[in-house]
Amino acid sequence: MKFDHIEIADKELRFETLRYAAESVGLVHAGQWDYERVTFDYKIINKDDVYYLRVPAYAIKGDIPHDDTIVRLMTPILGKHYYPHGVEYEGETFPKSIVEKCNKKLELLKTNLEAK
Numbered sequence: 703m704k705f706d707h708i709e710i711a712d713k714e715l716r717f718e719t720l721r722y723a724a725e726s727v728g729l730v731h732a733g734q735w736d737y738e739r740v741t742f743d744y745k746i747i748n749k750d751d752v753y754y755l756r757v758p759a760y761a762i763k764g765d766i767p768h769d770d771t772i773v774r775l776m777t778p779i780l781g782k783h784y785y786p787h788g789v790e791y792e793g794e795t796f797p798k799s800i801v802e803k804c805n806k807k808l809e810l811l812k813t814n815l816e817a818k
Contacts, residue, residue, distance in 0.1 A: 703796055705778040708808045710757075710815065718769035720759060723814035727807055729757055737765040740773065744807055746800055752783040753796070755804045757811065780804050 717740070721731055729742035744755040757778045764771030780796060781789035 703780040703791065703794065703801070705780070705804065705808055708778060708805075708812055710775050710808070710812050711777040713775045713815065714762065714772055715775075715815065716769065717761075717764075717766060717771040717773050719815070720773055720775070721767075721769075723811055724757060726814055727810040729755070729807070729811065731767075735766050737761065740766045744804075746803060748797060748800055753800050754781050754783060754789055755779075755807060756781065757808075778804075778808055 720742075724731065724742040729744050731740065731742050735741065739758065739760045741759075742757040746753040746755065755778065758776040759773040760776065761771050762774050766773070779791050780801070781791040782794050782796070783789050
C-alpha cells in the first residue's frame with residue numbers, strides 16, 4: 703500500500719536531517735541501506751501478523767550513510783511480512799488500525815521534516 707497523500711515523495715534533504723526526523727518518530731535505520739539507497743522502517747505486530755511501514759530514499763549527491771549526503775524521499779509504503787518469503791506490498795488488505803497508525807507516523811515525520 704502506498705501513502706501518496708502524505709506528500710513527502712521527491713523532497714530533497716540531507717541524510718542527517720532525514721535520519722534524525724525518522725528516528726524521532728520511531729522509524730529505524732538499521733541494515734537496510736547501500737551507498738545509494740536507504741529505508742527507514744517501522745515494524746508493527748498485530749496478533750500473529752507482522753507489517754512494515756517503509757520510508758525509502760536514494761542518494762542524489764554523495765553516499766549513504768554520510769550526514770551531508772543529499773537524498774530524495776520516495777513514496778512511503780506498507781507491506782505485510784510472510785515468513786520465509788519476505789514483505790508483500792500489493793494485493794493485501796490491511797487492517798484499518800494499522801493504516802491509521804501508519805498515517806499518524808507519517809504525518810509526524812512530515813511535520814518534523816517541515817520544521818527543518
